[in-house]
Amino acid sequence: MEKVIEESLQGTSLELAQKENNTKKLFIESYGCQMNFSDSEVVASILLDQGYNTTQNLEEADLVLVNTCSIRDKAEQTVRKRLEKYNKVKRSNPKMKVGVLGCMAERLKSKFLEEEKIVDLVVGPDAYKDIPNLLKEVEEGRDAINVILSKEETYGDVSPVRLMSNGVTAFVSITRGCDNMCTFCVVPFTRGRERSRDPQSILEEITDLYSRGFKEVTLLGQNVDSYLWYGGGLKKDYDKATDMQKATAVDFAQLLENCAIQFPKMRFRFSTSNPQDMHEEVLHVIAKYHNVCKYIHLPVQSGSTRILKEMNRQHTREEYMALVDKIRSIIPNCSISQDIIAGFPTETEQDHQDTLSLIEYVKYDFGFMFSYSERPGTLAARKLEDDIPEDVKQRRLQEIVDLQREIGLERTQRFIGETVEVLIEKTSKKSENEWSGRTSQNTVVVFPKENYKAGDFVLVKITNCTSATLIGEAVNYSEMHS
Numbered sequence: 001m002e003k004v005i006e007e008s009l010q011g012t013s014l015e016l017a018q019k020e021n022n023t024k025k026l027f028i029e030s031y032g033c034q035m036n037f038s039d040s041e042v043v044a045s046i047l048l049d050q051g052y053n054t055t056q057n058l059e060e061a062d063l064v065l066v067n068t069c070s071i072r073d074k075a076e077q078t079v080r081k082r083l084e085k086y087n088k089v090k091r092s093n094p095k096m097k098v099g100v101l102g103c104m105a106e107r108l109k110s111k112f113l114e115e116e117k118i119v120d121l122v123v124g125p126d127a128y129k130d131i132p133n134l135l136k137e138v139e140e141g142r143d144a145i146n147v148i149l150s151k152e153e154t155y156g157d158v159s160p161v162r163l164m165s166n167g168v169t170a171f172v173s174i175t176r177g178c179d180n181m182c183t184f185c186v187v188p189f190t191r192g193r194e195r196s197r198d199p200q201s202i203l204e205e206i207t208d209l210y211s212r213g214f215k216e217v218t219l220l221g222q223n224v225d226s227y228l229w230y231g232g233g234l235k236k237d238y239d240k241a242t243d244m245q246k247a248t249a250v251d252f253a254q255l256l257e258n259c260a261i262q263f264p265k266m267r268f269r270f271s272t273s274n275p276q277d278m279h280e281e282v283l284h285v286i287a288k289y290h291n292v293c294k295y296i297h298l299p300v301q302s303g304s305t306r307i308l309k310e311m312n313r314q315h316t317r318e319e320y321m322a323l324v325d326k327i328r329s330i331i332p333n334c335s336i337s338q339d340i341i342a343g344f345p346t347e348t349e350q351d352h353q354d355t356l357s358l359i360e361y362v363k364y365d366f367g368f369m370f371s372y373s374e375r376p377g378t379l380a381a382r383k384l385e386d387d388i389p390e391d392v393k394q395r396r397l398q399e400i401v402d403l404q405r406e407i408g409l410e411r412t413q414r415f416i417g418e419t420v421e422v423l424i425e426k427t428s429k430k431s432e433n434e435w436s437g438r439t440s441q442n443t444v445v446v447f448p449k450e451n452y453k454a455g456d457f458v459l460v461k462i463t464n465c466t467s468a469t470l471i472g473e474a475v476n477y478s479e480m481h482s
């Protein structure tokens, strides 16, 4: 699954440690999912070794990079607007070079160089290590492009520079690409086939984060439950692995358990889960370890079995409900969130009602809801007419959002009167005197700072809430506190 788009971060540019002798300036900004933000940290790390320090001032940049998203048309339009802005700046700084990274680079390839005259450099998600060579081409006055997708690349050997970091929570990527071929989704085309990263390099990255005081890691991938390491290579080639490789293979449940055992003072989250790959062993690992968060992002896309089939999702409505029942019985206090698309081609009012009734059934804590946006080249674009009028899509989307808000509030309210464990992340946006952190269930909690610090695990007694935020008072450190 492509991941959750955090609106507040969209378009933020990155800051990082500076190398003293570096003379060139890089401005890098990211759009889209968490994987893109994570990739930008890899790119910034590669460029740090090439003499580039980052700047947050576009006007003084020698190199401007934009890491792009193609998931919906709106995401692409936002990037086009940013290119217009760079163009204006370039008029006063003609030496400035502009590069496009990520999914739009992969989708549009050399078309970008033709359509957007301002662009000097186009780099797809698997080609970031080639940026130093590509920059040489650009310096010599030629446009440069590398959009080759890889079977192997996981950037496991690049230590990302933590950018925009609160020093408490970090993302660590464990898989890249997606083999699911949901008919609406551009991701398999822009990010290639699914491959997993060596568990050794994952654990080393977490060890490094732990030694630098980080307290929470989110294991990241388009489809984390499908994680499978058997010595390298594509997930789809596992059948061809030797007996020895199969005997020593590591799956997601094992990886998560290793993390939980090896780092008892750190919390672990993961995103995103695909219903058909979420096996029972993972649920038992989540239930067994206190430091594995009780939260599953489980996109469903639609509550209608017929639409799920059109989307090429590998499960029915009933199978999804059975999985939710299993989650509820194995991890009773688990929160669950969704991604839903309103107005997929051929969606009837009855299909839409099925989506609403599924939301009622599952009682999702959170949701990320979108109206269908046809993506060129996807199976849905080739086979199905985008036949739901825009006003109908928007009305259905609104009904889904309204219902989710109502249920989300009920779910948030269930914590009132309880004492919950919170990892403090940062000062609350609303008040200098309050901390903001999250519960294991991923609900945001704000409370007076007293003498607690960012990175502390504390027990907070919940007294009140808004629709998505709990309000309370700290009572003590929790058992996770070291």
Ligand code: 5AD
Pocket (backbone or CB within 6 Å): 001, 002, 003, 004, 071, 072, 184, 185, 186, 299, 301, 339, 340, 341, 370, 371, 372, 373, 374, 375
């Ligand atoms: N139109 C609308 N939403 C989409 N998503 C993916 N592709 C599309 C599309 N073509 C949504 C899905 C996915 C989330 C990241 O974005 O719900 O889970």
Ligand code: SF4
Pocket (backbone or CB within 6 Å): 001, 002, 178, 179, 180, 181, 182, 185, 186, 187, 188, 222, 223, 274
């Ligand atoms: Fe997620 Fe499906 Fe897209 Fe893969 S193809 S990223 S599973 S929505």
